[in-house]
Amino acid sequence: METHEIRERFTQHFVKAGHEAVPSASLILDDPNLLFVNAGMVPFKPYFLGQQNPPFPNGTATSIQKCVRTLDIEEVGITTRHNTFFQMAGNFSFGQYFKEGAITHAWALLTGSLEEGGFGLDPQRLWVTVYLDDDEAANIWHEKIGVPKERIQRLGMEDNYWSMGIPGPCGPCSEIYYDRGPEYGAEGGPVADDNRYMELWNLVFMQNERGEGIGKNNYEILGPLPKKNIDTGLGIERVACILQGVDNVYETDLLRPVIIEAEKLTGSKYGEGVAHEDNIRFRVIADHSRTGMMLILDGVTPGNEGRGYILRRLLRRISRSAKLLGATEPTMERFMNTIMDAMTPSYPEIADNRERIIRVAVNEEKAFLKTLESGTKLFDEAVGELKATSRAKTPKVLSGSKAFELHDTYGFPIDLTLEMAHEAGLDVDMKGFDAAMNEQRSRAKADNRAKKHGHTDLSLYREWVDNDPTVFTGYDELSSASKVIGLVRDGQKVNEVHEGEHVEVILDQSPLYAESGGQVADHGRIVAGDTLLEVGDVQKIGKRLWVHKATVTSGGLDLGSSVEAIVDEKWRHGAVQAHSATHLIHAALRQVLGPTAVQAGSLNRPGYLRFDFNYTEQLTPQQLQEIATITNQAVDADLEVTTIETTLDKAKSMGAMALFGENYGSQVRVVEIGGPFSIELCGGTHVKHSSQIGPVSVLGESSVGSGARRIEAYSGLDAFRYYSKETALVEGVSRELKVQSTDLPERVSSLAEKLKAAEKEIESLRNAQLAARAAELIASAQDVNGFKVVALQLPQGTAGGDLRTIATDVRNRLREQDAVVLLGAVSNGKFPFIAAATPSAVERGVKAGDIVKQFGQYVDGRGGGKADMAQGSGANAAGAESGFAAVKDGLSKLAAR
Known part of the structure; x- marks a missing residue:
């Protein structure tokens, strides 16, 4: 049975029982406690808490909710049942039926015949668990349903008491398991082996509210909810696994096509007889491709924090896994096309967003492949330095901080660092890495707790x-x-x-x-x-x-x-101008960039607007000018603005665009500007005719994260003031340069070229002076027991960059000798200094880093670096001569060894 049919059978079962079918909410909800919707009940939370009455006539509902759980990322591919994205089918009762109703509904669907719309599962293979002291549920299962007592097991809060992991509704639960047979593990029910006995359905008897706490059992029960409710969650993927007769959720009809595609792209094989690590990588590709696609569909773009970071991590794990399996070319586009083909029957909106999804995913893959190259260079540098400074018999260990830098800055998974280190004959300080990771997690948890505490009751x-x-x-x-x-x-x-x-x-x-x-x-x-x-x-x-x-x-x-x-009339007037201008810019944007430039958020206040949209490339000046022209042409056309109230389906059929992450009711408001020019779902206030907006001045566009851009603009009087200010600026520059405003670009360009030429000439003269200075310093070099030593304080004002240039030049000119350079100078109230050593001096035991540390003690400074070049900065130039003498003395002793 295909997954799409499983979804349909579930929905129809509960619709026939009087439940209202509720569409899945976006994965992104306006909830400070959650990055993503992680359970089917999340959109219904206000009804469970009693903050709102449920809008369902019979007090019951059913849905198949899109969910993402990011805590399961590391488990993907290792176990048979973990997905980061999953479809949670549920039925909900708000003060109507309770335990007996929930249990009866679930059993009827699971064991009902295929002809009657059920799943046709063998009742003899179903086991159930209940909470430790829930005699009521246990009796219903045994006496009402007929499940033998030996197939009813009792578990504690860790397993059979449910909450979202944060303050909110909670209650005891009863879980239904399917026995997959002795080939999957030991007998004895779910308490003996949860691999053989696969959990299918969790029936939560939502009756209490929990407080703050950590973990699954370390929190306070604040008291009962206003009503006893039912919240159930059936894992669509797990049912598909059983009904399709496959070993795990990665081999069902939705994910297996991605594995097949990965086999084609990598040349590796999946299945029995294949290394366990390779099978895991195939499953990671399949799981993460679907999750990444669904996140992009709901408006997430890759970034360095929050939701964007999760998406970035998923997409990079796909690329990394594909490379380890043997892929030599980019793979993302084919993976995304494959998973979209599989998922579109259940989520038709994928078809309208296909090009955008591919663009976001492919660009992230390109960025990661470049990052991989950059990170590899950093790794190679670290390895080279480590080998140069470690003794022959000392174990070579890459520091935890360096491993964390590769992870945090370059997006390297730690397994990649471990593998590269192993190939280079190194160990990795995992304790140091874990400490850095834990510190980062602690900061994130503290931030999350702060957000939760700020959540309004x-x-x-x-x-x-x-x-x-x-x-x-x-x-x-x-x-x-x-x-x-x-x-x-x-x-x-x-x-x-x-x-x-x-x-x-x-x-x-x-x-x-x-x-x-x-x-x-x-x-x-x-x-x-x-x-x-x-x-x-x-x-x-x-x-x-x-x-x-x-x-x-x-x-x-x-x-x-x-x-x-x-x-306030003045305030409202400016606000409607900006809001209507936002709609015009959105329409113009889609005309210029195409339908894949999708709105990702906006802000409009009197006189000002900003518009965020999903797009991966910087706009050209010509594109920006075209957007501004189309927008102002629409203003000039005096287009009529009309609004209608209609159903969501009707609005979509009209071509009305919706905002990502927004959940709309059955009745919506459509705002049309000039008929087909702009049609959007919008509850805001607007002008009556586009001419009332006044001029719109587009200020520019910028990046607000990977795959997301922002346009800013003024409207109405603020746009006029902006144009007036710009005009006055142009007139002032024209007067100063004594040219007409039309000739300004050419004149400014000419001046810029002259300035560049002058700067180039100055830089050439400066380099010549520095070279001459290097020659003078070499002439003043001293012999210290066989070392050629240049140790001097240069004139005040010599910058740190110049010190490095001179020191490098002197060292290069003395490359064939055992030479050491140490230079310092007073600059901007500080005393920068630098040390350099030739290769032969390094072979004799000289370390520029040690010289810098020794010299720094005399000038109240510190520094560090490599064996051949190091630098630092001090605060006491008076100690420089003593420092130079101490360094020479140290070199003399080194030569005498």
């Missing part, structure tokens, strides 16, 4: 979200008669607020726009008689409640008061 607003959602009137008016239905001060509900206090005001209706979709919140006022509140921010809670953050500047306000909510 939304339960305070639950009553209003459920019963009194705000009516937004700001599309049609800038002032509204409203009633105060809530007041919050310092995180507590209050009945009255007074002058000077910073408060949150909740109104039954409001014309003030709440920040969302990249548009900042309106500024405005709340007025009642002599009472005035200045509103500086408006935020949404649960997408339904407007919370006005305000300061009481005069008077006071009581709960239940009638007020007038007023938008």
